[in-house]
Structures are given as C-alpha cells and as structure tokens.
Amino acid sequence: MTISSSYLSHLKDLFAPFGEITIRKMFGGAGIYCDGNIFAITGEDGLWLKADDVSRAEFENAGCERFTYEFDNGKTGSMSYYSVPEEVFDDSDALEHWTQLALGAASRSIKKPKKSAKKR
Known part of the structure; x- marks a missing residue:
C-alpha cells in the first residue's frame, strides 16, 4: 500500500x-524535509521524528517507539526516528515542542566540512 497524496499534503501543511x-x-514511505534537512519519516503506518543523543531520552520518556524495519532475511534494523505523540496532531504547543526537537537533531546531524590544513 502506498501513502496517499492527501496524507502527504496534510503533513506538509502541518509542518x-x-x-x-x-x-x-x-522505500514505500517518504522523507519529510524542512529547509532541506530531513527531520521526519512517514509510512502507511505512522510518522516518526528524528532524534539524537541530545533528544532521545525525551522521546523514550514520552513512550515514543523507535522506528524499526525488517530485512528480507528476517532480521530487524532501526533508525534514530521515534513515533510522534498523538497530541502533536491536536495541540499546537505539542507540535512546536516535538518538531523543534526533531529539527534540532536534524541540524546537529549535518556533517560539517573539515577545515583544510593551511598551505605554507
């Protein structure tokens, strides 16, 4: 099953x-980007926000579940994205809080170019 374009439009409006x-x-889902940085992923069965070492505990303490997937060989993998608390869809303060956590994780994950050694 694919994600409906109306659902994707709803998410675009939400964020x-x-x-x-x-x-x-x-991969059967979609990446959601803000100003070019991926901060959320969605699939037919949910929406997950990006987390990192700074924000992971807050997601876990709220009971959010880590995004997992299954390989063809039956093994599972996971990514550092967590399910969205339900209040995000009804409460603008909750939306702001959880989205800012995800945007912070997204911005911290951007690899910065290494400074080159000075030429002599």
Missing part, C-alpha cells in the same frame, strides 16, 4: 510553520 517543507517518496 509548514517551521520552514520550507518538501517530501520525497522513498
């Missing part, structure tokens, strides 16, 4: 206050 939102379909 629009935070910046330029783009969505790229991938």
Whole structure:
C-alpha cells in the first residue's frame, strides 16, 4: 500500500510553520524535509521524528517507539526516528515542542566540512 497524496499534503501543511517543507517518496514511505534537512519519516503506518543523543531520552520518556524495519532475511534494523505523540496532531504547543526537537537533531546531524590544513 502506498501513502496517499492527501496524507502527504496534510503533513506538509502541518509542518509548514517551521520552514520550507518538501517530501520525497522513498522505500514505500517518504522523507519529510524542512529547509532541506530531513527531520521526519512517514509510512502507511505512522510518522516518526528524528532524534539524537541530545533528544532521545525525551522521546523514550514520552513512550515514543523507535522506528524499526525488517530485512528480507528476517532480521530487524532501526533508525534514530521515534513515533510522534498523538497530541502533536491536536495541540499546537505539542507540535512546536516535538518538531523543534526533531529539527534540532536534524541540524546537529549535518556533517560539517573539515577545515583544510593551511598551505605554507
């Protein structure tokens, strides 16, 4: 089953206050980007926000579940994305809080170019 375009439009509208939102379909789901940085993923069965060492505990303490997937060989893998608390869809303060956590994790994950050694 594929994700409906109306659901993706809804997510784009939901996150629009935070910046330029783009969505790229991938692997049966979609990546959600704000100003070019991926901060969320979605699939037919949920929405997950990016977390990192700074924000992971808050997601876990709220009972959010880590995104997992199954390989063809039956093994499972996971990514550092956590399910969204339900209040995000009904409470603008909750939306702001959890989205900012994900945007912070996204910005911290951007690899910065290494400074080159000075030429002599």
